[in-house]
Amino acid sequence: MTDTAASATEKDYSATLFLPETEFPMRAGLPDREPIWLKRWQDMDIYERQREQAKDRPLFTLHDGPPYANGNIHIGHALNKTLKDLVSRSMQMLGHNAAYIPGWDCHGLPIEWKIEEQYRAKGKDKNEVPVVEFRQECRSFAESWVDIQREEFKRLGILGEWDNPYLTMSFDAEAQIARELMKVSMSGQLYRGSKPVMWSVVERTALAEAEIEYQDYESDTIWVKFPVTKGPHLGASVVIWTTTPWTIPANRAVSFSSKVDYSVYEVTEAPAENWAKTGEKYILADKLAAEVFAKAKVTGFEKRATVSADELKAITAAHPLRGFSGGYNFDVPLLDGEHVTDDAGTGFVHTAPSHGLDDFDIWMTSTRLLQDRGIDPSIPFPVGDDGFYTKEAPGFDGARVIDDNGKKGDANQRVITALAEHGNIIARGRVKHQYPHSWRSKKPVIYRNTPQWFVYMDKAIEGAEGDTLRVRALNAIDKTKFYPAAGQNRLRAMIADRPDWVLSRQRAWGVPITVFVHKETSEILRDETVNHRIAQSFEEEGADAWYKPGAAERYLGSAYKVEDYEMVTDVLDVWFDSGSTHAFVLRNKQKWPHLKFPASMYLEGSDQHRGWFHSSLLESCATNGYAPYDSVLTHGFTMDGEGKKMSKSLGNTVAPQDIIKQYGADILRLWVASSDYSEDLRLGKEIIQTTVDAYRKLRNTLRWLLGNLAHFKADDVVDFRDMPELERLMLHRLVQLDAGVRSAYKEYDYRKVVSLLSNFMNIELSAFYFDIRKDTLYCDPISSVKRRSALTVLDHLFNALTAWLAPILVFTMEECWLERHPGENESVHLRLFPDLPAEWLDDGLEAKWDKIKAVRRVITGELEIRRREKVIGSSLEAAPQVFIADAALAAAVADIDLAEVAITSSISLANGHAAPVGGFTLPEVPGVTVVFAAAEGQRCARSWKILPEVGTDAEYPDVTLRDAQALRERAAAGL
Structure with missing residues (x-):
């Protein structure tokens, strides 16, 4: 048949x-079915079930870096929270008690801005609203976004203590943040100083390095003469190059390097209309002279004399704006600076201690030298918080560096015009370069000398001689495990080079800097009783207590006169807030008993080496002496499918909400888990x-x-x-x-x-x-x-x-x-x-079956060819001959049912026989040849195997003997 x-x-x-x-x-239907499981977990309180189940297990604490509560989550949030969930869930299943407390960063400028925008839309003036009322509106705004983001995170399948998260604006958190600040103060690490800090004119506040991003920017550039008035080489001018002409009114010195070769050069030929005139002499770095003259359109110049470092130290120059509007009549010294190179410019650096850290540092370290030369070492404040010149920039009244929209003002042009009128500019141009911008407003910032509150990096902590915050932080980094390992060197380099930590912000929504300063001595009041009163009031009323009438009297009590003290009104950098989370979360055993300190891990994007990892390290080292984490894991950023940065303007963003709606959260989670998160993810x-x-x-x-x-x-x-x-x-x-x-x-x-x-x-x-x-x-x-x-x-x-x-x-x-x-x-x-x-x-069994699989590959390779040729439709229609010349392979298959393994009806092994020419082989499996043969016999009506035995069972003649036995057993069992 x-x-x-x-x-x-x-x-x-x-x-x-x-x-x-x-x-x-088969079809998952995840978008519709996933909410069912979410509700089930909520109803059974699975998170608390986990805690109870794991109460005696070792603790593993992934501490949540708080997202900012001011908008819907984006794909970066989804990546970050999913990775955290992978860590916590897997560590829980590995035998730990891995509690996860989600948190939110609630203070700061972005929220304050939103409220100000609402005010402007209503024609209200923020300054006319009581500060406590304004802060309450900020709090309400943050609360609304916490609720929205919480639901979006839960929809991703993130398991955590969602009903009891931490918020940096909760009263207990604000109280502990204030306590941490006061600990820093009590240990002598806090000080008020005046130095250049990143200043946002748009936002009217100081910014930390962590709040800065660098973007392409086009700046005016100028080459300016400083005429020598004292010392060697009278009649020549020192020439500087700068990309910030507006800082020239703040100039107080010129820096050079004793490691650079300098000479006096004379202009021998130049167009009559040039700013650089024939006969003028300039002192320049030898390596850069030709380039400077090219920029100045000088057609001929000659070297007249070399200039030694000792000669440069002896030179005093005139300010290039000397006499302008009756100002700038002071001497400008030349100072030897390590930051000066001859890689670009002129080999000299215009030094304005009001507007640059290097400038400030060299000026401050030269105080004794300046005084010996009769030079006033005080630092001017030529630019106000609004970007306008102050009276300390004579002649530039009304000029502005940057306006409220972040656009360039007229300051550069006003300065350039004045320099030209005084004959002290030899060239100008433009340059595109990376320039600091606020990462919130996306507008350029300026360096500006202002009174701010700082934490010392290099001053010995009281009671610990030789122990500084920098030393503590670097030691802590060495004891921390980093994933990937390169993160350690990155954070170490940032800590090694960073300046003192700027803590103060000139805003309203945040935790205030809770210190009092004596008006006459400028000493910070350090009194534990006062500190306790402050913290206790914050526990009861939140940080708003600082701004309420009578607060100073309440805190100072009868021991001090209110009129003798200034109550600081600046708020803390929000990085201090989030950097203190270890204090009010990890160490709060009453509220979260399943957490450990230091945390097992901090996990965030790689940008947080300069952000949360950084501030948390400094804050904990300042108050505890060690890092708040045992390990740090970093991930990359999300890019589009072509590797481009996601941007709303490019239209290439991918919203997690859209993926969940179309495919389900498990697809998003699988993408995260399948990706190399140590790099940017596409x-x-x-x-x-x-x-x-x-x-x-x-x-x-x-x-x-x-x-x-x-x-x-x-x-x-x-x-x-x-x-x-x-x-x-x-x-x-x-x-x-x-x-x-x-x-x-x-x-x-x-x-x-x-x-x-x-x-x-x-x-x-x-x-x-x-x-x-x-x-x-x-x-x-x-x-x-x-x-x-x-x-x-x-x-x-x-x-x-x-x-x-x-x-x-x-x-x-x-x-x-x-x-x-x-x-x-x-x-x-x-x-x-x-x-x-x-x-x-059983390693021996695996080795044996590796050989069996190799033989199987040759058989299935032959069958696939026959299937493509339509010789067979199913492998059960085949009964190939297999010739195995390799003794080890032959031994491996000797005691197994090779037909079963190859899914054929039968196989005949012809070991010891020469393989016929033309049989199928695979180069990677030498010694095995397969010759096709069709299966003989009848097809089993039940299993579809083709065997001669089909028809030999009288009771079930249309099936194999195995299938006949199966049918008998089923019948006996009543199936």
Whole structure:
């Protein structure tokens, strides 16, 4: 009977097969189903269940770096929070108590700006509103965004103490922030000084380096003469180059380097209309002279004399604006500075201590020299907080450096015109370069000398001689583990080079700098009783207490006269707020008993080396002497699919809300886990689709597992010692995988976890083990040890895979687990990673099956060709001959059912026989040749195998003997 004829008359045995049965859908429907699991977790209070379950386990604390509460979350937030969730969930399942307390940064300029915008829209003036009322509006604004962001983070599947987060604006937090500041003050680390700081004219406040970003900017450049009035080389001029002409009124010195070679050069030929005139003499760095003359359009010049460092030190110059509006009549000294090079410019640096840190430093270190030469060492304040020149810039009344919109004012042009009128400019131009901008307003800032509050980096901390904040911080960095390791050097370099920490901001919404200063002595009041009163009032009323009438009297009490003290009104840098979170979160055992200090880990984007990692390190080192974290993990930024920075203007942003709405949060989580987060991460339509495809394969594997496990019963369990080799091989691989997955989770290498599990599930399970065992699982008799062994292995696979994937695919694994364990209090997220027996390991078995797989590849290679040629439709139509010349390969396959492994109806082994010419081979598997032959016999109506034995069972003549036995057992069992 032909197969065609048989198929027309054969009985339908499909109902007798153990086919997969599951309600776990092929189509995930994540956008609709994920909220169901979120509500379930909320109803069962799964987070608190975890805490109770893990109360005696070692603590692992990932401390949440607080996002800013002023807008919907973006893809960077989703990346950051998902990584944190991966850490906390995986450490929980590795056997820790990994509590996660989310937090928010609530003070600061962006929120204050929003309220000011609302005021302007209503025609209100902020200055006419009581400060406490204004602060309350800021607080309400922040609260509204905390609520919105909280729901958006929860929708990502982030598990945490959402009903009890930390907020930097909560009363207890504000009180502790003030305590931390007062600790710094009491240890002598706080001081008020006057030095150049980054100043935002637009925002009217000082900014720290962490609040600065560098953008392309076009600046005016000028080459300016400082005529020599005393010392050698009279009649010549020292020439400087600057990109900030507006700072010339603030000039007080010119810096040079004793390591640079200088000479006097004379202009011998120049156009009549030139600023640089024939006969003029300039002192320039030899390396840069030709370039300077080219910029000045000088057509001829000659070197007249070399100038030594000693000669330069003896020179005094006139200010290039001397006599302008009756000002600038002071001497300008030349100072030897380490910051001067001959890489660009003229080899001399215009030094305005009001507007540059290097300028300020060299001026301050030269105080004695200046006084010896009769030069006033005081530093002027020529530019106000509004960007206008002050009276200390004579002749420039009304000129402005930057306006309220961040645009250039007329200061540069006014200065250039004045210099030209005095004959002290020789050239001008423009240059595009990286210039500091506020990362909030995106507008350029200026360096401006203002009175501010600072923390010393290099002054010995009281009671600890030789122990400075910088020393403490550098030592702490050396004791911290960094992921990736390069982060350590990056943070170390920043700490090693940073100036004193600017703490003060001239704004209203924040924690005030809670100190009193004696009006006559300028000494900071250091009194623990006063400090206690301040902190206690903040606990009860929040930081608003500082601004309420009678606050000074309340705090100073009867021990001090209010009229003798200034009550500081500046607020703290918000980086001090967030840098203090360790104090009011990690060490607050009453509120969060499951946290440890120092934290096990801080995790943020790589920009936080200059932000939260940095400020937290300094704050903790200042108050505790060590870092607030044991380890630091950093991730890159999100880019579009082509590697470009995401930007609303470019239209290439990807909103996490949109991905969740279309695909579900588990897809977003899988993308995060699959990516190399140590670099910038790309995300676009193709990448999302690739992630969707990867998810679908994982889901299908789990669905197949669930479908087959529907037939698994407790009495089906087989001891691994009694299992066939193939099952024991799978258990061996499971133990190996356990070690790899655990190691990757411990090293926070989620990409490796996904890779290990995807390869295992797609290649070793779906394409190998499942493919081979389908026949056994579907068709074998109820009593079959092989079938029960396979079911036992599937059970172990399911238990391990659902646990290992649970931190990543939080919704899908819950759905999958509950399909088998539908109890009301069940959850995959209450599990630990399973402990797998080491006795399952069998390296010898793996080595043997590597050889078997190699032979299998040759057989399936031949069958694939026949399938493409349409010689066969199914591999069961084949019964190939296999010639194995390699003794080791022949020995490996000698005692296994090679037909079963290759999924053919039969195979004939021709070991010891010469392989015929033209047989199929693979170069990578030498010594194996396969010759195709069609299967002989009749096709089994139940398993579709083609064997001569079909028809030999009188009771079931249309099936194999194995299938006949299966049918008899089913009938006996009443199935």
